[in-house]
Amino acid sequence: MNHSTKKELMTGSRIIIESLIREGVDTIFGYPGGAVLNIYDELLNYEDKLKHILVRHEQGAAHAADGYARASGKPGVVLVTSGPGATNTITGIATANMDSVPMIIITGQVPTNLIGNDAFQEADTVGITRPCTKHNYLLRDIKDIAKTIKEAFYIASTGRPGPVLIDIPKDITSNVYEFDYPETVELKGYSPTYFGHHIQILKLVEEILKAKKPLLYIGGGVISSNAADELKEFAELLDLPITSTLMGLGGFPSNHALFFGMLGMHGTYAANMAISDADFIVAIGARFDDRVTGKVEEFGKNAKFAHIDIDPSSIGKNVKIDIPVVGDVKSVLSSLLEALSGKTEKISSGRYDRLGWLEKINEWKYEHPLLYKMSDTIKPQYVIEKIYELTGGDAVIATEVGQNQMWTAQFYKFKYPRTLLTSGGLGTMGYGFPAAIGAQIACPDKVVFDIAGDGSIQMNIQELATAVQYNLPVKIAIINNNFLGMIRQWQELFYHKRYSSSEMNVNPDFVKLAEAYGAVGLRAKNPDEVVPVIEEALSINRPVIMDFVVDREEGVYPMVVPGAPITGMLLV
Amino acid sequence: MEKTHILSVLVENESGVLTRVAGLFSARGFNIDSICVAKTLEKNESKMIIATSGDAQILEQITKQLNRLVNVIKVQELTGEDSVTRETVLIKINADETTKGDIFRIKDIFGGRIIDMSRNSYTLEAIGSEGKIESLIDVLRPLGIKDIVKTGIIAIQRAKKSN
Ligand SMILES: Cc1ncc(C[n+]2csc(CCOP(=O)(O)OP(=O)(O)O)c2C)c(N)n1
Ligand SMILES: [Mg+2]
Numbered sequence: 001m002n003h004s005t006k007k008e009l010m011t012g013s014r015i016i017i018e019s020l021i022r023e024g025v026d027t028i029f030g031y032p033g034g035a036v037l038n039i040y041d042e043l044l045n046y047e048d049k050l051k052h053i054l055v056r057h058e059q060g061a062a063h064a065a066d067g068y069a070r071a072s073g074k075p076g077v078v079l080v081t082s083g084p085g086a087t088n089t090i091t092g093i094a095t096a097n098m099d100s101v102p103m104i105i106i107t108g109q110v111p112t113n114l115i116g117n118d119a120f121q122e123a124d125t126v127g128i129t130r131p132c133t134k135h136n137y138l139l140r141d142i143k144d145i146a147k148t149i150k151e152a153f154y155i156a157s158t159g160r161p162g163p164v165l166i167d168i169p170k171d172i173t174s175n176v177y178e179f180d181y182p183e184t185v186e187l188k189g190y191s192p193t194y195f196g197h198h199i200q201i202l203k204l205v206e207e208i209l210k211a212k213k214p215l216l217y218i219g220g221g222v223i224s225s226n227a228a229d230e231l232k233e234f235a236e237l238l239d240l241p242i243t244s245t246l247m248g249l250g251g252f253p254s255n256h257a258l259f260f261g262m263l264g265m266h267g268t269y270a271a272n273m274a275i276s277d278a279d280f281i282v283a284i285g286a287r288f289d290d291r292v293t294g295k296v297e298e299f300g301k302n303a304k305f306a307h308i309d310i311d312p313s314s315i316g317k318n319v320k321i322d323i324p325v326v327g328d329v330k331s332v333l334s335s336l337l338e339a340l341s342g343k344t345e346k347i348s349s350g351r352y353d354r355l356g357w358l359e360k361i362n363e364w365k366y367e368h369p370l371l372y373k374m375s376d377t378i379k380p381q382y383v384i385e386k387i388y389e390l391t392g393g394d395a396v397i398a399t400e401v402g403q404n405q406m407w408t409a410q411f412y413k414f415k416y417p418r419t420l421l422t423s424g425g426l427g428t429m430g431y432g433f434p435a436a437i438g439a440q441i442a443c444p445d446k447v448v449f450d451i452a453g454d455g456s457i458q459m460n461i462q463e464l465a466t467a468v469q470y471n472l473p474v475k476i477a478i479i480n481n482n483f484l485g486m487i488r489q490w491q492e493l494f495y496h497k498r499y500s501s502s503e504m505n506v507n508p509d510f511v512k513l514a515e516a517y518g519a520v521g522l523r524a525k526n527p528d529e530v531v532p533v534i535e536e537a538l539s540i541n542r543p544v545i546m547d548f549v550v551d552r553e554e555g556v557y558p559m560v561v562p563g564a565p566i567t568g569m570l571l572v
Numbered sequence: 573m574e575k576t577h578i579l580s581v582l583v584e585n586e587s588g589v590l591t592r593v594a595g596l597f598s599a600r601g602f603n604i605d606s607i608c609v610a611k612t613l614e615k616n617e618s619k620m621i622i623a624t625s626g627d628a629q630i631l632e633q634i635t636k637q638l639n640r641l642v643n644v645i646k647v648q649e650l651t652g653e654d655s656v657t658r659e660t661v662l663i664k665i666n667a668d669e670t671t672k673g674d675i676f677r678i679k680d681i682f683g684g685r686i687i688d689m690s691r692n693s694y695t696l697e698a699i700g701s702e703g704k705i706e707s708l709i710d711v712l713r714p715l716g717i718k719d720i721v722k723t724g725i726i727a728i729q730r731a732k733k734s735n
Contacts, residue, residue: 125587130595135642153641180608188617189584189645313636 006199007178012142013042015179016106016168017050021110022181025077027051027068027441029061032526034121034501035108038173053470055463059311060090060434063460066101067435070421073101073226074441075156082108084168089129091428092335093163094132098425099247100224102153102161106131111171112140125167129177135161139146139169142177147185148316154185159192160311161224178424196327203323204282204306205339209240209346213303213357216240217263220247220424221285221329223308223417228252237340238360241349241361243271245286246409247424254413255393261370264292264558266406269368272558274361275300276377283307284327288318289425294566306550308332312355324522349451368558371572377423377551378527380479383534384411387449387477390534395447398419398436398469400456402486404479405557408451426569430459433476438461447538453506454480464517466541475537476545478510481552490554493570523547576605577631578657578727579636581620582646585611591644596637602626606680606724608658617645623725626723650727656729658730660699661708662687666716668692674715693718 009019016039020028030052032040043052055061065076065452068235077095080089086107095105110119126138136153137148152164208214222231226280228251235242237259242252252259261268263267264276272294275281280395281303286292292298296318306323307315315324325332340347372381384407393413398421399405405422414420423431436450450457457478467474479485487502511521521539524533530548537544558569583589590609597604605623612619615701624631631649638647665675668687676695679686684698698708704727709720 127591130588131599135646160640187642190642313633315641317633388698 001370007180009176009221010179011038011123012145012168012173013038013054015142016173017042017046018179019146019181020077021046021049023149023153024048024074027053028077028079029053029055029068029438030079031055031061031081031085032493033085033108034080034518035170036079036085036173037112037413038170039108040138040323049057049271052079053465053466055434057460058088059092059430059439060463060466062089062103062105062501063101063428063431063434064438064441064463066092066096066431067398067438068442069096069101069103069438070435071418073418074203074442075104076438078103080105080107081121082110082125083123084123085318086123090128090132090567091430093165093425093430095426095431096163096424097132097134098159098343099423100220101163103157103163104156105165107140107165109167109169110529112169113171115169118224118322125165129165133165134160134161136165136167138167139172142175144462145172146179146181150182151185151187153399155187155190159190169252192328193312193326194310194328194331196308196325196332198335200323200325201332206506207280207304207306207323208240208282209350211345212353213277213279214238214240214252215228215244215274215281215303215369216242216284217275217281217286218242219245219286220282222248222251222404224419224457225285225310225329225446227330227333229415230330230337230410232434235335238347239358240353241274241358243267243274244423245289245292245424248286250414250417253415253416259359262409264289264566265294265562266410266556266558266568267566268365268370269558269569269571270361270364271562272365272536272569273515276302276565276567278303280304280306283309284333285309287314290318292570294560295564297563298567306445313512321372328556351544368571371504372439372554373572374527375551378524378530378548380407380481380548381411381549382527383477383479383530383548383550384408384451386530386534387451387525389447390531391447392395395419395449396436396439396443398432398439399450399452400432400452401427402453402456402484403481403489403554403556404451404456404485404502406486407479409411410556426461426541429453429456433457433474434460434463436474436476437467437472441470447476449477451478451484452478453480454482454504455484457510461513462541464514464519468518472543473542476543477534478506478545478547480510480547480549481554482507483552488553492553493559494559509543510545510547514543519543519545521545521547525547525549553560575628576623576625577727578650578655578725579622579635579638580650580729581644582612583618583620584617584643584645585616586643589618592619592641592643593622593638596634596641597624598697599632600630600634602630602634606722608726610729621724621726622709650729651702655725655727655729657701657725658699659702659705660697660723661705661718661727663680663696663698663709664719665694665696665712666718671715673731674676674710678711682706698731
């Protein structure tokens with residue numbers, strides 16, 4: 001190697017690509033356009049090191065990068081052009097931001113001298129994305145490319161992760177400068193707290209040993225900090241019952257005896273009753289979303305709260321917290337375990353004292369388990385149960401939004417972290433399929449599903465071409481009720497069955513649609529066709545659409561009436 | 573009445589940082605009463621003094637979110653007891669033979685200065701706490717204020733008293 005101080009001269013485009021490679025990037029999702037043509041030209045020279053996935057819509061690129069990131073834990077990378085290319089990614093960026101997904105979005109910009117001129121394909125991308133990114137940059141100098149990319153990856157993947165956007169004017173990508181990738185970042189205003197405060201840890205330990213009716217309420221933070229092992233050890237050590245948000249599913253095995261399902265609007269009876277009866281609730285990487293708490297004044301009304309979260313601004317936002325612990329979930333759980341070691345006697349007497357509490361939650365569970373009634377038509381829940389059984393719970397499952405998403409959360413028993421990819425915060429229809437594509441690229445050896453609705457799948461159906469082009473054998477299971485089902489359910493319950501614009505009067509023939517794209521289409525119309533269709537799809541190493549024609553007016557239950565306490569559940 | 577809060581926000585002096593900070597307030601429908609920004613002694617750092625009024629709990633949330641911004645180095649709430657605040661005001665007043673004497677007297681009482689003069693108007697400059705500036709405006713109002721400009725509040729923490 002040449003150790004002289006003279007660094008190699010490169011174009012801005014090459015500096016960008018070399019920097020990405022330094023960050024360990026091997027796949028990017030994108031779509032070309034005028035402002036990024038220099039970068040695209042350079043990409044041809046790197047085909048062996050950096051794979052570019054050409055999507056069919058920039059929104060698809062953003063969701064695919066998001067799915068890649070959620071499935072792998074590595075930041076997903078997006079490359080799009082200025083103006084419409086950038087604006088098309090906004091929904092994907094906002095989705096990732098709400099769910100704390102690490103992502104780098106590189107957008108082209110008009111040349112520096114034209115910025116602010118209403119130039120062709122100019123948009124104020126940093127202005128538009130400021131509220132929906134963790135941070136963003138407009139580069140103005142080729143000297144800053146390497147440093148900025150280094151910072152962007154650091155910011156996106158540390159602390160509470162999130163999307164970081166870098167807007168790069170075209171002239172900078174053709175100018176030439178020396179390439180020198182920095183080893184470290186220096187950011188005065190950014191230093192996430194990793195380790196929980198010792199005193200807070202001790203307080204939490206003391207309280208949990210004392211508690212008669214403790215409950216762990218886990219969220220996506222368990223997954224993003226890779227804390228599933230520590231969580232399991234902690235829960236098993238003290239015999240602590242667990243409930244999870246949508247985003248936390250997979251953070252703790254759903255088939256474990258201590259797990260009582262999702263809480264909140266479509267949570268289980270047991271979980272919602274337990275929240276209301278508990279005397280000590282430990283929220284772990286969760287953020288007290290309104291879909292979780294129901295009427296917030298009544299949430300955990302008999303409990304003291306501890307809250308472990310890396311983001312101080314999440315703590316105490318909606319619910320008053322008695323023991324806040326700012327820190328990385330994984331590291332805080334390790335500290336808790338450490339603080340508990342040696343307290344064997346207290347631990348075992350505590351476990352004994354709480355037997356009644358576990359029994360009580362189990363009673364609730366058997367009183368009102370998740371239920372559905374079989375009939376001559378296919379029940380959506382049945383499809384999802386069968387997908388679970390036939391994949392052994394080992395698949396990566398992306399979902400769309402609506403009833404399909406809630407049924408998946410209820411009836412697929414997630415066993416491992418990073419196996420559920422779903423838009424929890426923004427609730428983005430059209431997320432699931434491109435996310436499944438990203439996940440399939442991150443996990444080539446896994447079975448990847450998108451459990452979809454007939455409405456949602458049409459929001460990014462164009463990506464079927466992407467899946468076919470790159471031989472990605474994603475399985476799309478459309479729970480086809482010919483309705484915007486979740487909307488219909490709300491109209492049924494709260495608008496006197498006035499089904500305003502929720503019926504999908506015209507849907508394509510999804511089987512033919514799959515075939516038109518060069519994928520495989522299968523259909524099940526009655527219950528005994530469900531298993532054979534799933535089995536056939538699993539045996540085909542190509543993208544498959546399964547069209548499950550289901551009971552049109554099935555509802556998602558339990559359901560907490562909006563604004564009511566979470567114990568106010570409508571049951572089946 | 574809602575209490576006025578003063579935040580001292582140390583930021584990296586980069587383009588867009590003002591928008592980021594202001595955006596957190598506007599996103600929650602929080603009004604900024606005044607905001608003063610200038611460089612500090614440190615290279616590439618600026619300090620913003622933000623005066624705002626509103627619910628203390630929401631403000632705490634905003635403070636936490638300000639801390640979350642990558643370009644924000646430090647956020648501090650300054651309270652009346654532990655800080656000194658100042659504001660500068662420029663007031664253009666009707667000045668005729670009957671009022672000139674009053675203006676001069678008031679100016680002296682408030683420690684102000686006349687910084688511009690024409691045949692029928694004076695421009696007065698005064699510096700003081702928000703309360704003092706308010707009183708000055710109150711006594712001048714009957715004389716006929718033509719125009720008024722304020723800098724907004726700046727504030728600094730008091731030195732610790734040695735005991
Ligand atoms: C982009 C977007 N637009 C609108 C909505 C509002 N919305 C939530 S669920 C839903 C219906 C989804 O229908 P479908 O995909 O068929 O799923 P189903 O509920 O029938 O399972 C709609 C329109 C949304 N979440 N996202
Ligand atoms: Mg539907």
